[in-house]
Amino acid sequence: MTDISFVERVAIVTGAGGGLGKTYALELAARGASVVVNDLGGATDGTGADASAAQKVVDEIVANGGTAVASHDSVSTPEGGAAIVQTAVDSFGKVDIVINNAGILRDKTFAKLENKDLEAVLDVHLKGAFYVSQPAFRVMKENGYGRFVFTASNAGVFGNFGQTNYGAAKMGLVGLSNVIAIEGAKANIKSNVICPIARTRMTEELLGPLADSVSPELVTPLVTYLASESCEQTHEIFSAGGGRYARVFVGLAPGWFAGKGASVSADDIAANIDQIRAQDGYIVPNSIADELQGLLPLLKGEK
Ligand SMILES: NC(=O)c1ccc[n+]([C@@H]2O[C@H](COP(=O)([O-])OP(=O)(O)OC[C@H]3O[C@@H](n4cnc5c(N)ncnc54)[C@H](O)[C@@H]3O)[C@@H](O)[C@H]2O)c1
Structure with missing residues (x-):
């Protein structure tokens, strides 16, 4: 039995204003982490913005006796990514953990996919993960410690109708994580990928009868483990949904x-x-x- 603690650890969770990301931010903070709760606060298709999304989660963490700051920057630009990491460094002095979780959907069949829907999805999921992770990686390398969790999807790793843009972006994250795992090894930086299945605003219409059995809280323990010092795995992919945790591999x-x-x-x-x-x-x-x-x-x- 390990007692997983995040005392003196600094974590960034992107897209933590709701859904899965909120559960990660709450759990890491409850276990002692100082958390940057990042969320643009837009709609599922990525339109709009609302600063109160991240702030509400920060308020909840603080009310529970934890430590957190809000970030409303978009992950989808280099400036936004840099600002998110800078918020961690300015507020808490470093960054130990990045959970790349922010995401949007623009589902279309391949024949009907428009370039704007391709760009928007690649910008948030794939490029967004680069923009946040690269400045964080530099800080981690300097400090000799880091943990990355990337959020892929079974839609990319296994395939799903109507999600070429999303599936390609998600599979791209597997490549990004694999190379970070290799380049970060010497500096005790570990990088893993999850493919979650959970009831959130993104999936509530898709899951049907499954919805009641796949709470986001059942994904949180795996992410918490992968973000922790106890995690010895790197360069791996895991499926998590409804209480089943399983390795996915190439x-x-x-x-x-x-x-x-x-x-x-x-x-x-x-x-x-x-x-x-x-x-x-x-x-x-x-x-x-x-x-x-x-x-x-x-x-x-x-x-
Ligand atoms: N729920 C599932 O079953 C499932 C399955 C596979 C993958 N995923 C992935 O899990 C992640 C979390 O999704 P969720 O299901 O909790 O949905 P969600 O819509 O509740 O959460 C996504 C969050 O990301 C935020 N966000 C979107 N664009 C952003 C940007 N540019 N910058 C910062 N924040 C931004 C949104 O405001 C939202 O709060 C996503 O990457 C999603 O693709 C979810």
Whole structure:
């Protein structure tokens, strides 16, 4: 049993004015963190703004005896991202934890998707995570400690009808987290991704009968763990919903090797497609180096 504490830790939670982000901010603050509660306060499609969204969560934290400040900057510009991190540094002296959670939806089928809906979704989810995480990473590197949690989605990792913009942005976050995990390793910076399933304003119409069983509070414990010093995992993806927590991973199977120096035709691919696709004996590479380590002996004729 660990007693997970955030005393003397400084956390930024983006999009923490409601939904999932609010539960993370409340929980981290209850466990002693000083929290920057960031939220633009707009509608689900990203339009509008309302400073009271973040402030209400700050008021609740303070009323509970915790420490928090509000930030109303948008994650979707470099200036906004820098201002959010600066708020943490100015208010609390550093930043130890970034939970990239802010998000919007502009669902359209691919045939009907307009450029403005692509841009808006990429700006908030993917570029927004860059804009907040990069200045935070620099502070963490200096301090030799950091924890990132990125919010992907099963819509990207597994796919979902009508969400090309959202799915691509969310899968992009997996790539961002993977590389941060590698570049941050020496400085004790860990980076992981979650794919949540929870009843919020974003999903209440989609979930149907599932809605009552998937409270946001059931995602919070995993995020709290990943944001903590107790978390030894990095470079990983987790699904969390309704009380089920499970690893999601990208695996590399042994495949089919044509032989050293062989020439290969499309017909050879067709003939061997079952072996190429077979999943037995996969590894979960943690870098390109892990993949090459398996390939090199084949290329050298050692296997
Ligand atoms: N609820 C789910 O089942 C589910 C599933 C997969 C992924 N997600 C992701 O989880 C995250 C949280 O979503 P939620 O379900 O709590 O929805 P939500 O709409 O309640 O929360 C998103 C928050 O982000 C804020 N926000 C939007 N644009 C912003 C910007 N530019 N700058 C700062 N804040 C901004 C919103 O004001 C809102 O409070 C999102 O990234 C979403 O894509 C949710």
